Amino acid sequence: MSEDEDNCGRPEAGDARYRLMVQSVRDYAIFMLDTQGRVLTWNAGAEQFKGYRADEIIGSHFSRFYPPEALARELPAYELEMARSTGAFEDEGWRARKDGSLFWANVVVTAMREASGELVGFVAVTRDITQRRQNEESLRRSEERFRLLVDGVTEYAVFMLDVNGRVASWNAGAQRIKGYAADEILGQHFSVFYPADVRDSGWPEHELQMAQEAGSFEDTGWRLRRDGTRFWAKVTITALRDGSGQLVGYAKLTRDLTDSMRMEAMEQASRQHEEVLDAERNARIAAQRAMRMKDEFLATLSHELRTPLTAILGWTQVLLKCEPGDTRVDTRRAVEVIDRNARAQVQLIDELLDLNRIMTGKLRLDLHSLEMHSVVQAAAESAAQAAENRGVALQALLDPGRATVNGDAGRLQQVVANLLSNAIKFTPAGGRVQVVLQRVNSHVELSVSDTGAGIAAAFLPRVFDRFSQQDGSASRAHGGLGLGLAICKQLVELHGGSIRAASRGEGQGATFFVTLPLSIVQREEETATEPPPETGTSDNQSLPRLDGVHAFVLDDEPDARALLCRILQDQGAQVTPFATAQKLLEAVQTSRPTVIVSDVGMPGMDGYQMIRALRATEARDSRIPALALTAFARPEDRKRSLLAGFQAHLSKPFDVAELILLVANLAEK
Numbered sequence: 001m002s003e004d005e006d007n008c009g010r011p012e013a014g015d016a017r018y019r020l021m022v023q024s025v026r027d028y029a030i031f032m033l034d035t036q037g038r039v040l041t042w043n044a045g046a047e048q049f050k051g052y053r054a055d056e057i058i059g060s061h062f063s064r065f066y067p068p069e070a071l072a073r074e075l076p077a078y079e080l081e082m083a084r085s086t087g088a089f090e091d092e093g094w095r096a097r098k099d100g101s102l103f104w105a106n107v108v109v110t111a112m113r114e115a116s117g118e119l120v121g122f123v124a125v126t127r128d129i130t131q132r133r134q135n136e137e138s139l140r141r142s143e144e145r146f147r148l149l150v151d152g153v154t155e156y157a158v159f160m161l162d163v164n165g166r167v168a169s170w171n172a173g174a175q176r177i178k179g180y181a182a183d184e185i186l187g188q189h190f191s192v193f194y195p196a197d198v199r200d201s202g203w204p205e206h207e208l209q210m211a212q213e214a215g216s217f218e219d220t221g222w223r224l225r226r227d228g229t230r231f232w233a234k235v236t237i238t239a240l241r242d243g244s245g246q247l248v249g250y251a252k253l254t255r256d257l258t259d260s261m262r263m264e265a266m267e268q269a270s271r272q273h274e275e276v277l278d279a280e281r282n283a284r285i286a287a288q289r290a291m292r293m294k295d296e297f298l299a300t301l302s303h304e305l306r307t308p309l310t311a312i313l314g315w316t317q318v319l320l321k322c323e324p325g326d327t328r329v330d331t332r333r334a335v336e337v338i339d340r341n342a343r344a345q346v347q348l349i350d351e352l353l354d355l356n357r358i359m360t361g362k363l364r365l366d367l368h369s370l371e372m373h374s375v376v377q378a379a380a381e382s383a384a385q386a387a388e389n390r391g392v393a394l395q396a397l398l399d400p401g402r403a404t405v406n407g408d409a410g411r412l413q414q415v416v417a418n419l420l421s422n423a424i425k426f427t428p429a430g431g432r433v434q435v436v437l438q439r440v441n442s443h444v445e446l447s448v449s450d451t452g453a454g455i456a457a458a459f460l461p462r463v464f465d466r467f468s469q470q471d472g473s474a475s476r477a478h479g480g481l482g483l484g485l486a487i488c489k490q491l492v493e494l495h496g497g498s499i500r501a502a503s504r505g506e507g508q509g510a511t512f513f514v515t516l517p518l519s520i521v522q523r524e525e526e527t528a529t530e531p532p533p534e535t536g537t538s539d540n541q542s543l544p545r546l547d548g549v550h551a552f553v554l555d556d557e558p559d560a561r562a563l564l565c566r567i568l569q570d571q572g573a574q575v576t577p578f579a580t581a582q583k584l585l586e587a588v589q590t591s592r593p594t595v596i597v598s599d600v601g602m603p604g605m606d607g608y609q610m611i612r613a614l615r616a617t618e619a620r621d622s623r624i625p626a627l628a629l630t631a632f633a634r635p636e637d638r639k640r641s642l643l644a645g646f647q648a649h650l651s652k653p654f655d656v657a658e659l660i661l662l663v664a665n666l667a668e669k
Helices: 003-008 012-024 044-050 068-072 075-086 130-152 172-178 196-200 203-214 258-267 270-321 331-359 372-390 409-425 484-494 558-570 581-588 607-617 635-644 656-667
Strands: 029-033 088-096 102-113 119-128 157-161 216-224 230-241 247-256 368-371 393-398 404-407 432-440 443-450 498-502 511-517 550-554 574-578 595-598 626-630 648-651
Touching: 029 044, 044 119, 068 075, 068 088, 075 088, 075 102, 075 119, 102 130, 157 172, 172 247, 196 203, 196 270, 203 216, 203 230, 203 247, 203 270, 230 258, 247 607, 270 331, 270 558, 270 656, 368 372, 368 409, 372 393, 372 409, 372 432, 372 443, 404 409, 404 511, 409 432, 409 443, 409 484, 409 511, 484 498, 484 511, 550 558, 550 581, 558 574, 558 656, 574 581, 581 595, 581 607, 595 607, 595 656, 607 626, 607 635, 626 635, 626 656, 635 648, 648 656
Parallel strands: 393 432, 550 574, 550 595, 595 626, 626 648
Antiparallel strands: 029 119, 088 102, 102 119, 157 247, 216 230, 230 247, 368 404, 432 443, 443 511, 498 511
16 A cells, blocks of 8 residues: 555545645745646746736746747747756746746756656746845955955055965055066965065064964065065065864065155164164074074974884884784784884984084094095995985995095994985985095095985085074975084094085085095904884773774875874774875865874975865865874974864874874764
């Protein structure tokens, strides 16, 4: 028995109730047409919208509802034909009431067919959306008037920045003041308007950070035009947020005060006034540069120490959780990861200790007469495996002649090994590293050259400074503390020698030259080794399962990525790993994860840029929960992660239980 027969006693009762429902609807005009387009039925909504009573319109062709312009285009016939061929047709446009007035309508015409496929007519559903269209048109006109107003302003540069500081709009005042046409500047980072010393200090990024935290930021200082000339500017940067408070970009207002400043300076001894302003400005920039160097070093130190610890402690906890005979874990691989990362951490700690000894005058050299040939040969042999792993050709050209120096074999080998390690690290696959040793008059000269990243001319004078790195950002492609070359310089000078660097620029490789005085003392060979092991412990505990959770894991480090996948999969989660932020953002377009676990410090696009780009594309009520899992562990790093759009922040090295609990908590939101 059908539902209608069961409830009403006869099949026709259901059809009657359905007709009554349709006829009673007032928010939509719902009526049927025969195969030729003549009206067969008429509901209350149709009478309300169109003004016809049923007895006035039934039997008439539905083209009566169309204005002359639509009839001239034969729109009614076109709608029926499209519905007949495709099943349904939807359109928006003007429709006519009985009294001749027009209303803006959303219309859906659906073909009706018998089970055999024979066309028996059409159903037309019309909705009056005139008010909505008027609102949209009003908003469009308002936005257009505002845009014309902003574009027409010539006394002020008014433009927009995206969340990462790139120029997103450009008005006539901006073109007049700064000299760039819109197509020349859109997409560029706004730091292009700042003098080089201000850019290097990190001041532009500081302005955005202050605007993001306080809502707006004001400053007065020198800015650059397209032709390189300077102008004195007053700048206001305002953070723009959507209805949920998420950052979507910045509005920037710049006024050229050069003329007014000059007038004031002329009245009050212009030269002296400008010198005072410049001195104050330079002091602020110098202080900002010093603070930035300190912050970058502390952040880098934390990152470089915590990154190997993450792999060490993580894999240790995985091994401790395994039962005897568990074949799911490759124990040898786990131990190799722990060993490799422990050695990396020992090297970092040794660099810090060496620097401290050098700075306090406590470093002592164990001097003996030795052959540089054997020192360089040993360092080259040690570096050969690393070069092979990266696909870099390593070539050693060593003068077979006697080259005896008075030195500490271990420290000199440390110098050569550091130069070779840097050359290999900064040279891409397919490149070449060459080490050359030769006698030059009363000295021995060592050179290490590569075909890698090269050194920018502006950075070359600072390449041996402590904590100095050509790229100190969170998205840098190479790790390290920026101490290796500084230590090399000190060690070489303690041996009475000198070291210098040469490069034709970025992307054109670099060469480091070490010169040491020759000695006539006979050679004495010595060797030294020091292996420091490290272990960690973890407590097993009852943890929530992650069944049904799909996690996107983003980390550029293969060891860290593999560890995260293993931990989450062991708890039942489905895991999709990514090595780059770009790949994750592409995947989110087609597959929505339950939660995202992302590293921050990555080459190319870092974690902050990734989450800001993702949040800019999401609806306010459907954001994917995200955890920042990073070796940047200072309180200000946590604050920066949350401001960027992450819901939680966990520092490396992390506790596996804490990670699982955080992911489970985020997955429930």
